[in-house]
Amino acid sequence: MTDVLAIADHRRGELRPVSYELATAGRELADETGGDLHLAVISGAVDEFGEKLAREGVDVVHTVADGEEFNHDVYVQAIEQLVDTIDPQYVLVPNSVNGLDYAPAVAGRLDLSIVTDVVDLAVDGDSLIATREMYGGKVETTTELDAGTALATIREGEWPEAEGTADASIEAFDAEIDEDAVGSTVTGFEEVAGGDVDISEADLLVSIGRGIEEEENLDLIRDLVDALDATLSSSRPIVDNGWLPANRQVGQSGKVVTPDVYIAIGISGAVQHVAGMKGSDTIVAINTDPNAPIMDIADYAIHDDLFDVVPALIEEFQ
Template identity: 65%
Template sequence: MSSAAVLAVVEHRRGELRDISQELLTVGRELADAIEGDLHVAVISGDVETFAERLNRNGVDAIHAVESGEEFDHGIYTRAVEALHAELEPTALLMPNSVNGLDYAPAVAERLDLPLVTDATDLAYDEGITVTREMYGSKVETTVEVDDDRFAVTVRGGEWPAAEGSGDASIETIDLDVEEGDFGVRVQGYEEVAGGDVDITDADVLVSVGRGIGEEENLELIWELADALDATVSASRPIVDSGWLPKNRQVGQSGAVVTPDVYIAIGISGAVQHVAGMKGAETIVAVNVDPNAPIFDLADYGVVGDLFEVIPALIEEFK
């Protein structure tokens, strides 16, 4: 069934859809409109019926729910995407630029003989796809033009808003016939990494701290503010490199990409590597003593002042 269509493969973990899933629906719809085609969504493994209901948003034309296993499996995802692509023959195949997405995307592209562009931050279509990417710690922006009628792209999280509204897409449930070990690998289990006490990517409010905090003992003030706001504490790389907070709390290109409702940056200058991980926040508040700090160019609200005066005042106000 050859058609002008987009196939977007969503992602879930431990029974929950990842944020990138709803973002993929947005970029998928934009691309489908550009090629004047339909948006097909694939959800593979896990509670596919529940996931399909949550993915039934405005702009989604069809949902393909592949029942096979509970968590991510390289072989299952590769075989499922390959089978759906053979059936739909879409113009574009979209996948998350995540640990899981980058596991199966190259295998799928190789098996389907598709050009693959990874880590897209923007897409434009005009008789062909042009993909925007960032390089060298987000210091350089590049564009890649794909000279092929069909292509595959992995999409960076936090670059598009989440899809909204309720849709009326058709839902097709598929039983996938995959034998264990077909791809020479087998999932033995799921284990949280050390220091996984919180998942900052799920937080609605983040209080994030940078080198401007000065000393490790000053983190007590940050924890107090987070408690008053019912927020989660995160950090820029220098704090993690100093050993003051664990790696799982790091925001940035070498850490996590977060999209909270509110992101409060305290003592963070706004280096491009950090900004790459938090620029998708709905509201950004910056507190910094330097009025020329780059973070203020991004912030919705900025406070120029000594954080050791500003933060206690905020704590008192919110308490």
């Protein structure tokens, strides 16, 4: 048991990029354990997915044809049988919304240790060393897992995507799925980010976060948006509070934006937010906390109170 088993992620007929990131992370880990990298894809167009997943570093692709869209009960059963057959040392799952919907259940069912949202992995003797963040990214930690089979969910965007093609063998895996054990049904999908404005089309975004403190203070930001002829967007808490509609949200669960200039006001820059705006051409951060994670990706920074800077900026354009 030195092999690594990684589980691909797909949705509505498309493999998600994290599937190829898993191939990279899995290869690195398999090189340390001295084993093979198995990549499994479950449900949907698995033959097409299987071909695409045979990238550099992958030894075997297992295709499990049961089911169309993601269903955690199908995944749990299939992975249980894959683990039984392959007997891997480590199982890697994306730390995606769907990954989090089955990984803890797989770990429970198979009595594996689980470590989630890891940003780096290493092997030290018999132990797995996982690097992860705590306190919303304020610190990084290393966690050591004892010998034994372990499951790790990996954060999206932390490993490069595997490229090229490998002469991996693609094998159909015959899983036995007990339909009676399937207690949930997916009935459909909806896009939530429609509506009056498409923030991903904007050249200049003024984006507001928790630092705005009160809903009434949004008027100040609207004045700035008008003065600059910009488009207004926000981080998640503003939408959670119901202060702006969902179509204004930048981030992993909202929109990915790539404007010429992105002005982040009172946004700390949690990883979920950064995932949605790091491709912006020029990033300006206005925040009282000089250590806020947003500063890591900012091109220009003002470490000051937005309630002082924003009125002064409005003044400049009037």
